[in-house]
Amino acid sequence: MTKRIQFVLLPVLICVVLVALVSGRAAFGQALPAAEASPVSTGFALPTSLGSLQYAVSASQNLIWGYYGNSGAAYTTNLTGDVAYLSNSKQYPFSLVFAGGHSFSESGQASYSYLNLGFSQVANVGRWNIILSDNISYLPGTPTSGLAGVPGVGDLGVNPVQIGGDAGQGVLTNFSNRISNVVAGSVQRQITGKTSINASGSYTLLRFIDETNGSANASNAGLDSSTASGGAGISHQMNARNSLGVNYAYSNFVYSGNDFGVSTPNFVSQTASGVYTHQFTRKLSMSAAAGPQWTTVGSSGGNLLSAFADVSLTYNAKSYGTTLFYTRSTNSGFGALAGAISDSATFGFSRKFAVVWNVSLNSNYTHTSTLGLGSVAPYSVNTAVEGLQISRAIARNLSGYASYTFEDQSSSGSKAIDVFSGISQVVGFGLTYSPTSLRLGHQ
Numbered sequence: 175m176t177k178r179i180q181f182v183l184l185p186v187l188i189c190v191v192l193v194a195l196v197s198g199r200a201a202f203g204q205a206l207p208a209a210e211a212s213p214v215s216t217g218f219a220l221p222t223s224l225g226s227l228q229y230a231v232s233a234s235q236n237l238i239w240g241y242y243g244n245s246g247a248a249y250t251t252n253l254t255g256d257v258a259y260l261s262n263s264k265q266y267p268f269s270l271v272f273a274g275g276h277s278f279s280e281s282g283q284a285s286y287s288y289l290n291l292g293f294s295q296v297a298n299v300g301r302w303n304i305i306l307s308d309n310i311s312y313l314p315g316t317p318t319s320g321l322a323g324v325p326g327v328g329d330l331g332v333n334p335v336q337i338g339g340d341a342g343q344g345v346l347t348n349f350s351n352r353i354s355n356v357v358a359g360s361v362q363r364q365i366t367g368k369t370s371i372n373a374s375g376s377y378t379l380l381r382f383i384d385e386t387n388g389s390a391n392a393s394n395a396g397l398d399s400s401t402a403s404g405g406a407g408i409s410h411q412m413n414a415r416n417s418l419g420v421n422y423a424y425s426n427f428v429y430s431g432n433d434f435g436v437s438t439p440n441f442v443s444q445t446a447s448g449v450y451t452h453q454f455t456r457k458l459s460m461s462a463a464a465g466p467q468w469t470t471v472g473s474s475g476g477n478l479l480s481a482f483a484d485v486s487l488t489y490n491a492k493s494y495g496t497t498l499f500y501t502r503s504t505n506s507g508f509g510a511l512a513g514a515i516s517d518s519a520t521f522g523f524s525r526k527f528a529v530v531w532n533v534s535l536n537s538n539y540t541h542t543s544t545l546g547l548g549s550v551a552p553y554s555v556n557t558a559v560e561g562l563q564i565s566r567a568i569a570r571n572l573s574g575y576a577s578y579t580f581e582d583q584s585s586s587g588s589k590a591i592d593v594f595s596g597i598s599q600v601v602g603f604g605l606t607y608s609p610t611s612l613r614l615g616h617q
Contacts, residue, residue: 214567215608216532217575218256218321218332220271225262226611231255232275234604236326240581241283242315242349243594249280252604254327262614267296273322273329277314284349286314288324301364310355315594316344316508318581319536319561325579326602330563331524331534342501342518343540344508345555346583346594350396352509355379368411375404380509382431395592396509397438398431409449419449421463427506427513436589437549438512441471443504445482458489469504471513471547478547480504480515494525504545510591512550516542530567536560544587553587571609577602 218230232254241248254275261268274289292309317323321332358376365371382396402425409419423445429438447465454460467482483502489495499520507514518540526532536559543554563577579600585593 213610214530215571215606215610216526216530216565216567216573217606218258218329218608220258220332221260221611223611224260224264224267225614227257227259227614228608228611229255229257230606230608232328232604232606234327234575234602236277237601238326238598239600240596240598241281242598243596244283247281248283250283250285251278251280252276252324252327252602253278254322254329256321256329256332256608259614265298269294271321273320273332275322275327277324284314286349286351288313288322290317290322303362303364305358305360307358308356310353312351312353314349314351316346318343318346318559319538319579325561325581325600326577326604328563328565328575328577328602328604328606330536330561330577331522331532342499342516342520343538343557343559345510345514345542346557346559346581346598347396347508347510347592348594350382350509350592352380352382352396354381369408371406371408373404373406375402377402378506380506382509395432395434397429397433397436397507397512397591399506399509400428400430401506402426402428405445407449415453417449417451421445421447421449423447425504427504429506429512433512434591436512436591437551439472439548439550441469441504441513441545441547443467443469445503447482447484457491458487460488461486467504469515469545469547471545471550476547478545493527494523497522505542507544508542510593511542511544511553511555513545513547514542515545516540532565534561534563534565551587551589553585553590555583555585555590555593558582565606568605571607573606573608575602575604575606577604 219228221228234252236250236252238248238250252275257272259270270293272291276287277285279285290311294305294307297304311317311323313323318325319330320327321329356376356378360372360374362370362372378401380399382398403423405421405423407419407421409417411417425443428440445465445467447463449463451461463484465482467480469478469480481502483500485500487498502517504515518538520538523535538559540557544550544552546552560580563575565573565575567573581598583594585595
């Protein structure tokens with residue numbers, strides 16, 4: 175009975191969304207005149223004012239080619255919920271973001287659940303600024319795009335800032351349930367009106383669950399790892415538009431559990447970087463950090479000197495925003511490689527126009543390779559992920575969307591764990607109910 179309902183839902187939902195998106199004013203009718211001042215929903219969005227809670231519920235259908243490395247097409251029905259909260263305290267603001275749901279397979283492939291939960295607590299006490307955060311995710315594969323990390327569920331373009339940073343797009347794997355948890359904290363102390371010191375630390379866990387058969391070809395195979403990082407630095411505000419700083423960071427990468435026949439030596443990376451930020455205009459800003467990075471494998475596995483870089487260019491306007499990132503850094507290998515270094519470039523764009531339309535675009539290319547130290551076999555991966563989503567308001571709190579995600583990955587080398595190879599495409603159609611944000615607490 176469930177299968178029959180899902181197969182009936184597919185053409186109905188596609189027709190409803192296509193009518194809403196393509197027919198324009200005819201579908202929109204008189205419900206939402208363009209001249210209305212009150213906001214309309216084009217999908218879930220993070221709250222921008224203190225003391226507000228935003229939520230959304232989405233139902234969607236995906237058509238997938240190359241479903242986690244399988245040949246042929248697959249169909250899934252997705253139910254997704256999103257929640258974001260921002261407290262009304264200016265001195266001790268608290269924020270929470272959640273995205274999660276379930277994907278029901280209709281073509282004999284595995285169904286799965288997915289979630290991403292993050293929260294942060296800020297304390298502003300005198301000249302001190304303290305931030306504590308935690309982010310946990312449960313996913314069927316490497317996160318790719320959007321808030322939930324799963325393509326086609328309607329949250330492309332909703333990307334909150336993650337404290338602790340990352341090394342760009344991870345290596346894509348086949349179906350492999352994993353839990354990831356990142357706990358981070360930072361403290362900043364204003365020494366003078368223009369000079370401040372800072373310190374930060376984080377601890378990251380990556381665990382693969384339900385591993386079977388003890389082989390690298392088993393369902394849910396992956397390398398478990400943990401990473402402890404810490405750092406400190408100083409920054410100086412030169413003038414209203416420019417600031418300079420220096421930072422030092424130390425990261426210890428440790429592997430545990432089944433190694434599936436892959437050499438997994440622990441390693442340490444140390445980074446010294448100079449930091450420069452510049453505010454071109456009120457809307458356009460740039461941040462750049464670069465310097466040497468020393469990596470040591472075990473007690474006698476060798477040393478590697480490489481370059482570290484973290485550069486971003488951001489433009490934010492009232493109706494649209496654009497971001498461009500480039501990162502180069504060592505990482506744990508995303509559960510597929512035993513110690514790696516990645517070069518990653520990401521472009522993101524989102525724009526709302528004519529009140530009722532929103533377009534989001536995300537493009538990423540990453541080259542990841544093993545460190546080439548110790549007994550780790552050489553291996554390299556080229557990963558490209560492109561995503562496009564078009565949303566349109568149907569009623570004040572209801573919107574429809576169509577999305578397309580393209581994933582292409584190639585690799586070369588002798589040994590890795592469950593690496594996806596080839597092309598995967600996801601076409602998604604969905605409806606999202608997202609009412610005006612709720613005001614909570616005293617204003």
